[in-house]
Amino acid sequence: MASITTDHSRAVADGAHSHAFGAGSVPQGSRAERLTSFDLADIPVPTGREEEWRFSPVARLQPLFDADLSGAGVTVTVIPAPEVKVETVARDDARLGTAGKPGDRTAVSAWNAFEQATVVTIPVEAVATDVTSVRIDGVSSEATAAHVLVRAERHSQAVVVLDHAGVATVSETVEIVVEDGAHLTVVTVQDWSEGAVHAASHRARIGRDAKLKHVVVTFGGDVVRITPDAEFTAEGGEVEMVGLYFADAHQHQEHRLFVDHAVPSCRSRVTYKGALQGQGAHTVWVGDVLIRANAEGTDTYELNRNLVLSDGARADSVPNLEIQTGEIEGAGHASATGRFDDEQLFYLQSRGIAETEARRLVVRGFFAELIHEIGVASVEERLLASIEAELEKSMGVITGAPALGTVA
Amino acid sequence: MSTLEIRDLHVSVETKEGAKPILRGVDLTINSGETHAIMGPNGSGKSTLASALAGHPKYKVTSGTVTLDGEDVLAMTVDERARAGLFLAMQYPVEVPGVSVANFLRTAKTAITGQAPALRTWGKEVKGAMENLRIDAAFAERSVNEGFSGGEKKRHEILQLELFKPHFAILDETDSGLDVDALRVVSEGVNRAKENTDVGVLLITHYTRILRYIKPDFVHVFVDGKIAEEGGPELAERLENEGYDRYVGTGATMA
Numbered sequence: 001m002a003s004i005t006t007d008h009s010r011a012v013a014d015g016a017h018s019h020a021f022g023a024g025s026v027p028q029g030s031r032a033e034r035l036t037s038f039d040l041a042d043i044p045v046p047t048g049r050e051e052e053w054r055f056s057p058v059a060r061l062q063p064l065f066d067a068d069l070s071g072a073g074v075t076v077t078v079i080p081a082p083e084v085k086v087e088t089v090a091r092d093d094a095r096l097g098t099a100g101k102p103g104d105r106t107a108v109s110a111w112n113a114f115e116q117a118t119v120v121t122i123p124v125e126a127v128a129t130d131v132t133s134v135r136i137d138g139v140s141s142e143a144t145a146a147h148v149l150v151r152a153e154r155h156s157q158a159v160v161v162l163d164h165a166g167v168a169t170v171s172e173t174v175e176i177v178v179e180d181g182a183h184l185t186v187v188t189v190q191d192w193s194e195g196a197v198h199a200a201s202h203r204a205r206i207g208r209d210a211k212l213k214h215v216v217v218t219f220g221g222d223v224v225r226i227t228p229d230a231e232f233t234a235e236g237g238e239v240e241m242v243g244l245y246f247a248d249a250h251q252h253q254e255h256r257l258f259v260d261h262a263v264p265s266c267r268s269r270v271t272y273k274g275a276l277q278g279q280g281a282h283t284v285w286v287g288d289v290l291i292r293a294n295a296e297g298t299d300t301y302e303l304n305r306n307l308v309l310s311d312g313a314r315a316d317s318v319p320n321l322e323i324q325t326g327e328i329e330g331a332g333h334a335s336a337t338g339r340f341d342d343e344q345l346f347y348l349q350s351r352g353i354a355e356t357e358a359r360r361l362v363v364r365g366f367f368a369e370l371i372h373e374i375g376v377a378s379v380e381e382r383l384l385a386s387i388e389a390e391l392e393k394s395m396g397v398i399t400g401a402p403a404l405g406t407v408a
Numbered sequence: 409m410s411t412l413e414i415r416d417l418h419v420s421v422e423t424k425e426g427a428k429p430i431l432r433g434v435d436l437t438i439n440s441g442e443t444h445a446i447m448g449p450n451g452s453g454k455s456t457l458a459s460a461l462a463g464h465p466k467y468k469v470t471s472g473t474v475t476l477d478g479e480d481v482l483a484m485t486v487d488e489r490a491r492a493g494l495f496l497a498m499q500y501p502v503e504v505p506g507v508s509v510a511n512f513l514r515t516a517k518t519a520i521t522g523q524a525p526a527l528r529t530w531g532k533e534v535k536g537a538m539e540n541l542r543i544d545a546a547f548a549e550r551s552v553n554e555g556f557s558g559g560e561k562k563r564h565e566i567l568q569l570e571l572f573k574p575h576f577a578i579l580d581e582t583d584s585g586l587d588v589d590a591l592r593v594v595s596e597g598v599n600r601a602k603e604n605t606d607v608g609v610l611l612i613t614h615y616t617r618i619l620r621y622i623k624p625d626f627v628h629v630f631v632d633g634k635i636a637e638e639g640g641p642e643l644a645e646r647l648e649n650e651g652y653d654r655y656v657g658t659g660a661t662m663a
Contacts, residue, residue, distance in 0.1 A: 342465065347502035350462050351516035351568065352490035361515065365506025365551070 030322055031258055031290045036101035040067055043108045052104055055284040055316050057252050060223045063143040064106045064171040064199050069113035071142025073168045076118050077135040081128035084158060085121040095119060096149060099175040100203040100231055103258075107201035107227065110171035113145035120160060121151045122184070128158035131378060138168025138196055149175040152182035154207070159376050162188040165220075167195045176204035178212045180234065185213040187379055191386070192221030200226045206266070208234035215374055216243040216272075218253045219386055225254040232266040232295075241270045243285075244370055244383070246390045247313070249278025256286040257302075261295040267329075270302035273370050275363060275390075279312035285335075288320045291328060299329035306337040307366055309359075360391050410477050410493065410575045412438045412608060417472035419453075419460045427468060430456040432633035434472070436610075438576060443602065443609040445619055445644060448630030449652040454612045455499060457630075458580040461610075462496040463489050476575070491520055493575030497565040497582050504552040509564070510534070512552045513571060520572055537570045541597050559590040566597035569607075576608045577601065583618035595621030616648040631655040 045065045048058040078086045102108035150160050178184045206212050218224050230239045245253045259268045274283045285304045306315035319333040348358035371383050419431035430453045448454050460467040463486040474481040518524045541563045569577050601607050627643040628635045636655050
């Protein structure tokens with residue numbers, strides 16, 4: 001079996017790589033020291049050599065580094081659940097910019113450029129009876145900024161689905177505020193057409209005993225780069241971050257997560273799975289988890305798995321766990337990138353199942369477990385159908401090729 | 409009535425140092441309804457025979473023939489062999505995450521028979537077969553072999569034997585690692601398949617223990633990649649008493 005597999009779950013407490021036990025020993029490049037700012041002048045245009053850009057096709061993202069993102073390349077349409085309130089507000093609305101500061105160039109450009117924002121509010125103690133749908137449709141390729149704020153007020157419950165389709169060159173900010181005791185699910189689906197370039201900064205704040213389920217699904221677009229940040233602001237918070245992606249030839253799909261355990265007794269789970277097929281398909285997953293010195297009782301685990309289905313595809317996977325206190329419940333991570341498991345295929349084929357169908361079963365199975373964790377039936381059905389469509393496209397080229405890429 | 413015929417079979421395994429010959433001329437004929445036990449010390453090539461018959465890509469047939477009712481088995485892909493009626497109960501069944509047992513069984517049955525089984529009768533058949541093998545109904549929704557204990561994996565293999573109804577079943581050390589209760593349940597399953605379908609069985613084992621539950625018609629002793637001696641059930645009894653010493657010298661025992 002020719003697969004590259006690194007499973008850090010067996011090396012969690014070895015103090016190696018970014019595990020820094022004990023307060024005071026902050027390793028170089030700590031997420032705690034990463035510059036964040038609302039000021040465009042503070043975060044220069046990257047060269048591509050920076051840590052956070054080293055896997056990215058910066059030339060293709062260049063239009064989104066620009067200060068001028070005044071295009072009208074997307075339309076935003078919201079179909080809210082009956083209990084949910086939707087507003088379009090000007091950039092000076094006081095509710096905007098409360099879920100953390102931009103952490104990279106596309107995020108700070110987007111923050112400085114947007115003119116109007118869409119605010120979705122789930123009022124205090126409201127329980128939404130339906131999914132709230134936010135459609136972001138690309139209508140032209142002019143560089144554009146977009147801003148969405150989802151606010152789940154205290155003890156409310158809702159599911160909000162952001163759908164991206166069409167062709168656009170867009171830098172998007174999604175602010176997510178989950179107030180005390182609220183349960184919010186945010187799903188973002190990138191089902192762009194060919195030619196789309198999309199950068200998105202998701203910044204979430206999670207209050208006391210609040211729960212956020214954050215789901216990222218990326219299938220389409222030329223370049224998609226999403227940076228979900230989650231920060232706990234009070235004890236008892238929980239975040240579950242789930243992602244799945246399927247990159248075809250010449251697509252770049254990058255997901256960089258940051259979970260900031262800034263307060264005690266919070267729980268985070270990150271599970272991202274991707275499949276790649278075709279020449280030049282490139283996926284990047286970076287999962288940073290920071291457990292600050294005062295965040296005692298933290299419980300965190302992150303996992304990334306990639307299935308490389310053909311020659312010429314590359315998956316990069318970098319989990320980072322920084323631990324500044326030893327008084328935690330648990331902290332672990334695992335990353336594995338591999339090709340088809342020959343033994344799995346042999347087993348299925350030895351039961352009469354033809355090779356193509358056997359490969360389909362394996363890929364479907366790979367994603368099915370994750371899709372069933374989303375917990376929103378309409379979304380699950382759509383995703384299973386999308387996986388089928390991806391498999392339909394890829395059957396000619398999925399041959400079981402050696403995996404390429406870095407696993408840190 | 410079907411016949412599986414193995415003639416002068418030579419098989420090598422791919423290793424880093426190149427092809428290493430394992431089977432050195434195996435001759436064996438199995439007819440429907442017959443049970444052949446293949447016994448032998450570790451490393452004698454028993455499991456290589458099982459894998460080569462099923463078509464595992466790691467094993468290369470360098471000469472010889474395998475035919476099923478005259479059809480060239482070696483020219484068939486792995487799945488074609490299964491559809492032709494060969495079944496391999498594996499020594500180490502493989503986990504397939506995210507694929508439920510129910511989905512797997514239905515997909516395989518459909519592939520083997522060429523049409524989807526009738527929903528009503530199939531559900532009942534699966535349920536009944538699982539009950540017979542003391543497999544909890546909840547297993548139908550679990551991923552194939554994932555998190556199964558050793559005994560559960562082997563029972564799941566025999567479940568497939570009973571449901572897929574092959575012409576010939578190769579049981580590759582199905583008994584290894586089983587406690588007495590599990591061994592009895594698994595053996596009952598094999599005996600049911602023999603009664604119900606006239607399946608020809610090639611039972612590969614290191615130990616004589618399983619032969620108390622599944623009666624062989626023929627016993628073949630495998631040494632150094634070929635059959636060193638053949639006989640009836642009495643040969644198994646002699647091996648029980650004497651071990652493999654007479655074939656391989658001192659050091660190799662039954663235990």
